[in-house]
Amino acid sequence: MQGKIGFVGMGSMAQAILKGWKSTALFAEDQFAAYAPNQEKLRKNAKEIGFEPYSDLPSLMRDCNTLIVACKPDQVERALGGVKEQLAGKTLISIAALWTFERYAELLGDGVRVQFVMPNTPAMAKAGMFLFEDNNSLLPEELDAVKQWFSSIGEVEVIPTKLMGIASCIAGSAPAFVDMMMEGLSDAAVSCGMPRDMSYRLIAQMVVGSGRLLQESGEHPGALKDAVCSPGGSTILGVEALDKAGFRAACQEAVHATMKRT
Numbered sequence: 058m059q060g061k062i063g064f065v066g067m068g069s070m071a072q073a074i075l076k077g078w079k080s081t082a083l084f085a086e087d088q089f090a091a092y093a094p095n096q097e098k099l100r101k102n103a104k105e106i107g108f109e110p111y112s113d114l115p116s117l118m119r120d121c122n123t124l125i126v127a128c129k130p131d132q133v134e135r136a137l138g139g140v141k142e143q144l145a146g147k148t149l150i151s152i153a154a155l156w157t158f159e160r161y162a163e164l165l166g167d168g169v170r171v172q173f174v175m176p177n178t179p180a181m182a183k184a185g186m187f188l189f190e191d192n193n194s195l196l197p198e199e200l201d202a203v204k205q206w207f208s209s210i211g212e213v214e215v216i217p218t219k220l221m222g223i224a225s226c227i228a229g230s231a232p233a234f235v236d237m238m239m240e241g242l243s244d245a246a247v248s249c250g251m252p253r254d255m256s257y258r259l260i261a262q263m264v265v266g267s268g269r270l271l272q273e274s275g276e277h278p279g280a281l282k283d284a285v286c287s288p289g290g291s292t293i294l295g296v297e298a299l300d301k302a303g304f305r306a307a308c309q310e311a312v313h314a315t316m317k318r319t
């Protein structure tokens with residue numbers, strides 16, 4: 058896809074995605090632009106990351122064929138409401154939570170080609186999970202190109218609209234749950250005498266490795282757990298302790314609690 062790509066909002070998620078894209082060979086050096094209300098912050102980020110800062114949204118819309126909507130969900134309507142006409146014929150990729158294709162159709166009508174993508178924070182480490190809502194109005198070649206952009210910094214999965222909520226919870230919110238687990242493991246390791254930084258190295262690689270083993274083996278997670286538990290060994294005692302503490306139930310409750318706001 059040719060032409061400038063303009064970010065509407067340049068906060069933490071937009072920066073994570075853009076930094077990732079800038080490290081690939083997919084884009085031209087001067088292909089990115091952005092608008093955000095805090096101009097001082099925008100110009101500072103523009104220098105650091107390498108994009109063209111814009112002082113108003115209509116100018117960004119005029120110059121960019123593709124817009125990435127990366128402001129907060131409650132800012133979308135205010136940001137785009139006043140530039141509806143200028144959006145006609147453009148391609149709009151939105152990463153704002155809950156802004157589904159249908160919601161955009163209500164706001165903008167059908168003259169804009171829209172794709173809702175939910176990213177997650179591991180995008181910062183080029184290991185993102187990008188959920189593409191299956192309902193979209195991109196041209197087939199556009200969709201292929203946009204999938205290629207996101208695949209360059211993680212995995213892309215196409216999700217039915219009705220599952221976008223739970224998918225966003227698992228891919229988008231659950232990294233916080235895993236962070237809490239890693240923090241707890243690290244505290245225990247430190248209390249057993251391990252230096253903090255060493256514990257982080259071991260835990261991070263263990264989580265990466267466990268995820269990759271699940272991906273590559275295609276095994277049931279329970280079978281992978283069983284493979285670590287030798288009869289009469291130490292790991293099964295830890296598994297019992299987790300079950301007594303309600304670990305699996307706590308994971309399920311965390312997902313259901315998150316879904317209340319999704």
Ligand SMILES: NC(=O)c1ccc[n+]([C@@H]2O[C@H](COP(=O)([O-])OP(=O)(O)OC[C@H]3O[C@@H](n4cnc5c(N)ncnc54)[C@H](OP(=O)(O)O)[C@@H]3O)[C@@H](O)[C@H]2O)c1
Nearest residue numbers: 066067068069070093094095127128129130136153154176
């Ligand atoms: N962070 C995550 O883990 C995550 C995960 C999945 C999806 N998302 C989605 O990503 C989006 C951005 O999240 P974030 O965490 O990056 O938020 P953020 O750091 O608060 O960034 C929001 C950006 O939007 C800008 N903005 C505010 N009002 C605007 C307006 N009227 N027009 C244009 N830009 C405007 C802000 O600019 P100023 O700073 O100048 O005010 C800022 O650059 C959200 O919709 C969220 O649902 C985030």
